[in-house]
Amino acid sequence: MNRSTVVGFIFGLGLVFLAIYWQLCKILNFALWSIFFNSPSFLLVFGSTMAATFISFPLSEVMGAFRAFFVVFKKDPPEVESNISEILYVIEQARKNGRGALDAEIPKLDNFFLRDTVQLIWEGYHDQEIVDILEDRIATRLRRERSESDIFSSMARISPAFGMVGTIIGLMITLNTMDPSHMDNMGTNMSLALITTFYGVLLAYMIFKPIATKLSRRMLEEAFSMQVIRESVPMISGRWHPIKAKDFLVSFVRPGKREEVLSG
Amino acid sequence: MNRSTVVGFIFGLGLVFLAIYWQLCKILNFALWSIFFNSPSFLLVFGSTMAATFISFPLSEVMGAFRAFFVVFKKDPPEVESNISEILYVIEQARKNGRGALDAEIPKLDNFFLRDTVQLIWEGYHDQEIVDILEDRIATRLRRERSESDIFSSMARISPAFGMVGTIIGLMITLNTMDPSHMDNMGTNMSLALITTFYGVLLAYMIFKPIATKLSRRMLEEAFSMQVIRESVPMISGRWHPIKAKDFLVSFVRPGKREEVLSG
Amino acid sequence: MNRSTVVGFIFGLGLVFLAIYWQLCKILNFALWSIFFNSPSFLLVFGSTMAATFISFPLSEVMGAFRAFFVVFKKDPPEVESNISEILYVIEQARKNGRGALDAEIPKLDNFFLRDTVQLIWEGYHDQEIVDILEDRIATRLRRERSESDIFSSMARISPAFGMVGTIIGLMITLNTMDPSHMDNMGTNMSLALITTFYGVLLAYMIFKPIATKLSRRMLEEAFSMQVIRESVPMISGRWHPIKAKDFLVSFVRPGKREEVLSG
Amino acid sequence: MNRSTVVGFIFGLGLVFLAIYWQLCKILNFALWSIFFNSPSFLLVFGSTMAATFISFPLSEVMGAFRAFFVVFKKDPPEVESNISEILYVIEQARKNGRGALDAEIPKLDNFFLRDTVQLIWEGYHDQEIVDILEDRIATRLRRERSESDIFSSMARISPAFGMVGTIIGLMITLNTMDPSHMDNMGTNMSLALITTFYGVLLAYMIFKPIATKLSRRMLEEAFSMQVIRESVPMISGRWHPIKAKDFLVSFVRPGKREEVLSG
């Protein structure tokens, strides 16, 4: 479980409910709770946002994005530091036993991208060919993950607009049925009109935009790890001395974690 | 038929009508339906948006964009995976029968861009010359398709502005004809003023922006397929072994589809 | 005459007047027409926008932009296809009669940039020197034309802001002179306050932004034609065979027009 | 004096006052003038914008930006054409008297950047070394000037936000002290609340944003002049023939001014 995401969701939605509760306490009318739950209004905002998303993106990509939604609740992927430890291990083995013995190390590696890289080195491709292949793989992965993040960004832009559409619909009906002799229910109707704006902004800023940001940052983090692996290709195939490789690879580590990686 | 687009349109517009219906049910006055259909208001918003678009872009490009509008209802273009299968087939034939026999394969190919590429290889141009020609073709295609997508993006920005212009016109007339002694028809007039904003936002977020996004993504998808074909030029003309070519081309395929392409 | 621009202006402004007319018909008071024409309000919005533009840009560039305003009503510049026909003609002459005879062709060419290019080739500069000179010229032209387009973009951002300033001024005076005993003229005052917002948005979205887009697209179209000419320098000076040159130059032509250019 | 800037300021602010005057004339109450001058409101908007700017940027850069504010009232810097005349003069001297005699020309040059360049050529550095040094100088200059322009852009974004903050403060106090029995002074209070929005938008669109645009364009103009000087380094040190140098340098001149530079 990715605690930061889960805690954020519970805390954020909890605060909104608490704010409503505090305001309601002052007027002591708990029946008013119901004014914040209105399924047709929610359906309008959420459904129209989905509809516009289905028009904008191919079906398979929208489905991929929904799967990605659940991925953000999983644990964060390992940071670049753990990959560097694995790379250093492979460099030591290449130095000791040579390029031909690397196939024995492949099953021991956690990172699938490093496994593929070591496989290509062991198969005897030239460094430049391997780097070309790895760069194409990184680009292919980024293309897919950027589309997932784009879908949520797009939903975050669309949902406040449909919240506004719902509020205009509500206002128009309120204004047409307005009876100047008794204005009693006008307040309730205006409030009903506002609820779609409330849903639209809440969906955009509490769900869609944060998910888009999380997916986008995770994508960049993974791309960075892959680029570090790509940089290490000549170190493995060229059988660099581990101390020299450490001098290069330590540049990718945050200052606070350098000791840890160097000793590992 | 592109089901995702069609379903999106029907579902999205259906939800908006349903939302109006639900609100109207509560007050049981079906005559109110008419307040959401006002052809002068629609003409103002849609027509002014068209007018501003005609000033901004040359006539031929706007016409091209309208043709592109119907294209998005057609089936999605084949994905990059089917192109890679064709490229692998050509590489195998080049390996077996040599460069000179490639002309017999051209009519068998589905992808027109791959057909042109194989033709150029068969005609004996150098790899670099072919890559120059292909890159110019990709750029020319992107230029035309980007202009189509830009036109719809531009319309998505313009239509809410003219929705607002219409609302201001309505408000000004309402305010000028306001009779403080009987305020009965003021609500109806205000509602009439709001309808253009409703049309402007709905057109922008349910029609223009999604079409712009779909065209823009389709363009990038096609450009990617073309770049894969460009990358394969040295593999065909250099008569690479199909297994080596597969190691390179598989990098462009999404992980979930790699088995399928490799076996095909 | 550039029909698309002229028709767009007439159609767009006509629709806005028609919308006002329809609304007014319902209340049958044609004296109300006057509420949409208020020269002090128009002067405030248009004049302040001009003033802010004069502070932002040097006088000579603003004057250049106003001249460019009239240019967009002229015919569109010839498309890239007609330039390619001329380039092919020059390549044929260079192939037949050699570099030295090119000076006889210069007066026959329509495109001034191609004339300059052929002149430089005839004068005996190296290909790289010519390409350097041509790239500097393209950049100089783009600099000037981008500034023209930027000025109209900037005016499109400024005019709604001054429309809002005018509305605030009007609102403040209305609120200060409000007499709760008779509210009759309050509607008229509020309407007067709104008219500047109406002018600001109309100027921005019907005049300034479309002109900026048109200038910007025309600039890119011309830059593309110039780049095609730059690409053809080695073909002319190297006396390429016209068939090979066609294989290269056809890549810059839209698919639908390829036959036409190849046969021409 | 930079007339375009000064005239723009006077004209723009004059129009705003005129608009207020026209509106006031209709109600013939000149005491109302005072409603547009409210020093606490102005202090809130201007002061808070300053405060947020001081948090965002180091003290020395904010001071530099204020100095730049007065610079825009000075004359525009000489255009690129006058620099090209000076460069051509230096090229002629280098051709005639050789590299060693260039030190006699340095005091005659107006442009300080060209003086530095000729100094470096005279000192015998290689062309590539000089170009490296000049590019670093251009980048250093751009860094400082971009920060000045950024500060005014940032102020243009902040000031409408604090205008809105002031209006909310005013609204909250108005709403809390509202006495339903006599609503007379409510209009005056609402107007007082709106004045901060008026100041915020006016400051942003009449002062801060135009200054930012002017500084940014001046910066690009200077950078362009410097790049032309950088391009001319091999022409001076290589003692090019002035006619060849003219063929190259004329590309940086606008078509309308070419005759003037070539004859000069």
Added chain:
Amino acid sequence: MNRSTVVGFIFGLGLVFLAIYWQLCKILNFALWSIFFNSPSFLLVFGSTMAATFISFPLSEVMGAFRAFFVVFKKDPPEVESNISEILYVIEQARKNGRGALDAEIPKLDNFFLRDTVQLIWEGYHDQEIVDILEDRIATRLRRERSESDIFSSMARISPAFGMVGTIIGLMITLNTMDPSHMDNMGTNMSLALITTFYGVLLAYMIFKPIATKLSRRMLEEAFSMQVIRESVPMISGRWHPIKAKDFLVSFVRPGKREEVLSG
């Protein structure tokens, strides 16, 4: 203490309180002060912004950003000029005593990045290897610092949205409990609804956005210092003459400070 930041905070918040005070003085009711302090409203805006931030970014990065918040109150990092003096000192030592003697200078240096660079030169790496390592270190540092600045930018975008959510909640409750017979407390309720918008905009424009700008500028300043050190690698390892090195390094110094650095 970074005086510019501290003074900005005190001055800015002071002005807002002063504005409230002036407005309140006119109505002489100091009990109204309380309307601007409402902890549930503040908790809603600040807490929801935090919650959305925790969903968007990993826990460790949010914590890093909070530490960075306090960093901006510390003194500004030394400017590039002081680094250039240190670099010139190292170049002189390298010239006098050779590369092998550089290890004695390392402890005397203040800048940690220059210390690492001199260490790598002393260890005998090639210039290109050192530049590769330094560029990776600069990129790693920028990655971490850009994420800190991004978090505050993101909070500046989120907090006005949750301010608006709070206002909608307040409005909906006000409208539902509105009693047309006595409207007395409606003003108070509306004011209570507006307070969250006030907090949202104030947090965004007085705290979050200025901090993001300050972090972003500090990052660019540090990156520039590091790039100057990277540029000086061949000067140190190649034992350049200090006068030639000065000619190059002086290009990175602002004109006003050149004398100071050259004499130092």
